[in-house]
Amino acid sequence: MTLTRDAGAGPNEPESDAEISNPLEFHVGYQLRRASAAILSRLASLLSDLKLTISEASVLVLVDDHPGITQSALGRALGIHRANMAPLAAILTERGLIERSQPGSRSIGLKTTKLGREQAMRARQCMEANEDALLPALAPDQRAALIDLLKQIWQV
Amino acid sequence: MTLTRDAGAGPNEPESDAEISNPLEFHVGYQLRRASAAILSRLASLLSDLKLTISEASVLVLVDDHPGITQSALGRALGIHRANMAPLAAILTERGLIERSQPGSRSIGLKTTKLGREQAMRARQCMEANEDALLPALAPDQRAALIDLLKQIWQV
DNA sequence: TATTGTTATACTCTATAACTATA
DNA sequence: TATAGTTATAGAGTATAACAATA
Numbered sequence: 001m002t003l004t005r006d007a008g009a010g011p012n013e014p015e016s017d018a019e020i021s022n023p024l025e026f027h028v029g030y031q032l033r034r035a036s037a038a039i040l041s042r043l044a045s046l047l048s049d050l051k052l053t054i055s056e057a058s059v060l061v062l063v064d065d066h067p068g069i070t071q072s073a074l075g076r077a078l079g080i081h082r083a084n085m086a087p088l089a090a091i092l093t094e095r096g097l098i099e100r101s102q103p104g105s106r107s108i109g110l111k112t113t114k115l116g117r118e119q120a121m122r123a124r125q126c127m128e129a130n131e132d133a134l135l136p137a138l139a140p141d142q143r144a145a146l147i148d149l150l151k152q153i154w155q156v
Numbered sequence: 157m158t159l160t161r162d163a164g165a166g167p168n169e170p171e172s173d174a175e176i177s178n179p180l181e182f183h184v185g186y187q188l189r190r191a192s193a194a195i196l197s198r199l200a201s202l203l204s205d206l207k208l209t210i211s212e213a214s215v216l217v218l219v220d221d222h223p224g225i226t227q228s229a230l231g232r233a234l235g236i237h238r239a240n241m242a243p244l245a246a247i248l249t250e251r252g253l254i255e256r257s258q259p260g261s262r263s264i265g266l267k268t269t270k271l272g273r274e275q276a277m278r279a280r281q282c283m284e285a286n287e288d289a290l291l292p293a294l295a296p297d298q299r300a301a302l303i304d305l306l307k308q309i310w311q312v
Numbered sequence: 313t314a315t316t317g318t319t320a321t322a323c324t325c326t327a328t329a330a331c332t333a334t335a
Numbered sequence: 336t337a338t339a340g341t342t343a344t345a346g347a348g349t350a351t352a353a354c355a356a357t358a
Contacts, residue, residue, distance in 0.1 A: 020229060027287055028294075029287065031310075032306060033196060035188055035309040035310045036189055039185045040188070053346090054189075058186075061179075072317080073176060077178050078180075081350070082315095082318090084348075084350085086318050087319095107316060108316085131183055131185065137308045142308075145305070146184060146302070149298060149305075150184075150188060153194060154187075154193070197349090200324090209325090210324090211325070226339075227339075236326085237326070238341090239328080240325075242342080243342090245340095263340085264339085
């Protein structure tokens with residue numbers, strides 16, 4: 001790979017094909033997109049052994065923690081729209097991981113099956129493994145500081 | 157909205173429909189997903205006035221900074237696959253925002269048109285406005301610290 | 313009436329595979 | 336041969352609108 005000295009040619013000369021200065025790197029938005037993509041793609045890869053997507057695993061774990069929870073409450077907690085919760089709940093039900101507490105009622109409480117509880121445990125292990133994989137990049141106190149900063153961005 | 161006192165019922169009682177404790181909130185991966193989604197959705201909304209998606213705007217701005225850059229180099233800088241750069245470049249070309257430096261060659265240098273330079277400037281303003289919107293949530297030194305932490309996560 | 317669940321639909325982003333053309 | 340560009344395709348995630356059932 002050919003390397004020019006610092007950040008490549010200046011902004012007004014034709015580019016040689018080398019590393020390139022990227023002014024977007026100084027934006028929180030850009031860094032969030034790249035970091036989020038990296039960490040989520042690794043988690044997706046870990047969860048693929050369980051045949052679960054990240055959304056499916058998140059729903060499964062939260063239902064397991066809160067037996068009787070409704071789809072709407074799940075959606076509010078996870079930031080997933082009502083309309084997108086329906087097929088998500090349907091898939092987990094089809095696979096025998098969750099079931100409906102009161103089959104007759106309209107507002108449906110969800111809970112995990114025995115198989116679902118086992119899978120939820122394995123999903124939690126994947127999520128913890130994904131967090132642990134951050135340790136080479138982030139010391140524990142940095143990790144805590146990062147969580148605090150991120151919370152401030154999206155929470156009201 | 158009905159509020160129970162702290163984090164709702166314990167993990168083994170049926171849920172009342174209230175706020176819910178979410179153990180995922182202690183995960184960097186989860187916080188990254190929520191923060192990234194929030195900030196990117198706001199940016200998408202700002203850019204929609206220019207009829208640009210976030211990917212389109214990122215490519216446009218980078219081409220404007222690096223006239224003569226190839227699609228592959230763009231993709232490497234932005235983390236976008238070669239296969240997905242093709243339609244992206246095609247759209248920007250159709251709209252008269254970028255053009256090909258050497259129409260005969262195979263490795264195609266891209267540069268912005270006059271219209272493209274104007275739009276790139278407006279896109280940069282949207283990105284800056286999006287960054288400024290973070291100020292209520294993050295003090296300037298927190299913002300710098302956050303960028304440093306995020307870089308460590310996805311960069312080698 | 314407000315909330316819940318559902319269906320249909322569309323858009324954005326990402327990923328792989330297979331192919332052609334070029335250096 | 337390695338790189339660049341293209342096309343087709345598929346899978347995730349997210350968004351809105353419209354509807355029926357329920358509290």
